Amino acid sequence: MARIAAIESSETGWRMPAWAVPLALLLGLVLLFPRPYVGGGGDDWHYLEAARCAARHGLCLPDTHWAARFPLVAPMGAVLSLLGERPWTVGLVPLLYTVAGLLLFVGNVERRFGAAAAMLAGSALALTPLFPLNALQPLVDQPEFAWTMAGLLAIQIALERNDARWAAVAGAMLALAVMTRMSSLALLPLLGLGWLMLAPDRRRLALPFAAAAVALLGIEALAYAMATDDPLHGWKLSLHHGRIPTTELAAGVDTGRSPLLNLDFIRNWRRSMGIHVHWTVDPLLNLLADPLCGLTLCGALALAVARAGAWRRDRWLRLVAVAALLHFVLLTYVLAVDPKPRMFPLAYAAAAATLGVLGARAWRDGGRLIVAALFALLAGRALLMAYDQPDLASARAAAAGWIAAAPPGRLATDEWTRRTFALVPGAAALPLGGDAPRRDLLTLGKVPCAGGQVLREARFERNEPAPLAWLRGHGLLLGAQVPVRLCLVRPALPHGAGG
Structure with a gap:
């Protein structure tokens, strides 16, 4: 897929792949502070139950939106069927998705910004506490991120080569992201804006992209039509998930209404850090303050301010920031999702990319102290968060x-x-x-x-x-x-x- 990113030593000529350090950091945190899955009372339990059904009976007709997320449930069910039900087998598929997401993220950054930026960006992502902490947990966050990164990398290759086949691959990958979690539809307006910025000879790539995405989603709809006479069965399960009782919403909120543009939902989600200023800014303030990802976000903002000239001169870096902000707005204020950190991997991935790109340039220009200090803070926060998780x-x-x-x-x-x-x-x-x-x-x-x-x-x-x-x-x-x-x-x- 992407060419191998590598950093070459001027003294020995030895080439180190840009993904090597990020992968070592991720696996080091997972192995140093293992958090194998033993059970849980949230979404993880529902995914485990769906995977158990798949292991015993093959893919089961879903009756909840959790069970309908086949890109996670199907491989988990296969692993449980082949290897049995143990903490490490439950965590195997999430771990593979986490590693894939990290490597694909590094590939995306390297292709646009170079190997040094990719190594630092991948390291920042691996040191964002939420990323390693969820590596062994059966959640859709990691699969959705991995398929999204695969789609974005395929888009880059398609545009570079003006290649319809890679555009079709990108469409299929992003369809899998949507099948993993329907909130990935928030990417479509961003991709539409990007399409408007393309040269005319590249705009034609939208056709194979859309055809592949529609074909894959159509296969899913056909399967539902054959099983239930309703091709939209999976979509309805996802759209109605807001009706499921939850302690994350304030008491008295009508969960029978659609979450789309639902001000009651937006105003009344429980704030993860308890910050209440005004509903229009509370989600962002709580996200910035959350130890699971806040240091990465705030570090990127601080480095962008410190290196304002370099940030303004880099058109692609500005586009990454704008895309991440628009994605946050669409999820929070249009789809009205619960604004917890795990819903915004693209936000902290964009922050990690900013840290990587500006950090590499600052290091090259002699600003090594600020880069070293930022990454030391990230490493310290990640180590403490990994250590402080309850071990059951x-x-x-x-x-x-x-x-x-x-x-x-x-x-x-x-x-x-x-x-x-x-x-x-x-x-x-x-x-x-x-x-x-x-x-x-x-x-x-x-x-x-x-x-x-x-x-x-x-x-x-x-x-x-x-x-x-x-x-x-x-x-x-x-x-x-x-x-x-x-x-x-x-x-x-x-x-x-x-x-």
Whole structure:
């Protein structure tokens, strides 16, 4: 596809691919602070359930928008069918998508801005905490980003070569991004604006691009028509996902309405960082302040200000910034998505590209101190965020032991615990406490065990090195550590009950 980006040593002539350092950083963070999937109560659990269905029965007819996202569900189902259900098999497909997204991003930056910029940009992306933290989690963020990067790289090649075949590849890749998450449709207005800027002989490439995209989406629609008599079944599932109850929206919001241009949604999504100024700017302010991606965004803004002349002179860098901003506006204020960081990989990827391009030029021009300082901050933030994630492996092992030791028919649990322990043997078979009120209740939480006679309680927290304990104790870079508690409680019987 793209030519190999490489950085050559003037002393030895040895060539290092531009993706080598970013990939080493990504895998280093994943391996140094492994966060294998054990379960969860959010979207991840729904994707796991859909993949389980695919593993057992082949692709299942989706009844939720989660199950309709075949570019994630289908390969996950295949892996689970072939290799069994374990934390590493659940995380394998997300990890491969994450690596592919990083390599394709580096290829995009290298093709336009050169190898040095690509290496720094890829490093900035790999050090954006959200990117490595989600590498092993079954979410559509990584597949959507990878297919988008593949589409953009194919567009670059098609335009360079004036090649209809590569334009068709680009259309197919972006169709897969839309099939992964329908919010990728927000790319179409941006691509339309880009098309208007093309020379007349390049505009014809829109035909094979559109034909390939329509063909792939048409195959999906045909499959739905054959299965349900409704070719728009998948689209309807996606459009109606806003009706699903969520704690991320304020109470009282009518979720029966379409999310498109829905001011009630835009105003009432829970702010990730608790910043409330005005609904028109709250999403952006919270995104900039969020430790999952904020340092990359703010670092890019700071470097663009410090190198304002270089930024203004680079037409492509300005276009990247404008495209990222328009994409943010379309998602936030038109599609009214929940404005959490994971919805905006193109925003922090554009910021990483800015850091890479301007950083490489600053380094070349003698401004090495500011570049080194920025990347040291990114690395420190990434390391601390990776370290500070809750590790449920010990709780999972304890829960597996407790379930195995309990007499048959003795335990129940709650929905959150059952989903969080999705890969714990026996957890999925436990009834809910409300359906079996006389059973001992196994729960996972962050509050002391209560609600009856506490039979067992296990508390999981880190024994930290002194420097990290000092930082946490003084509220510097690390928040307060809240222990995770595993409880086994025998509920108190109602007065007068008994045998």
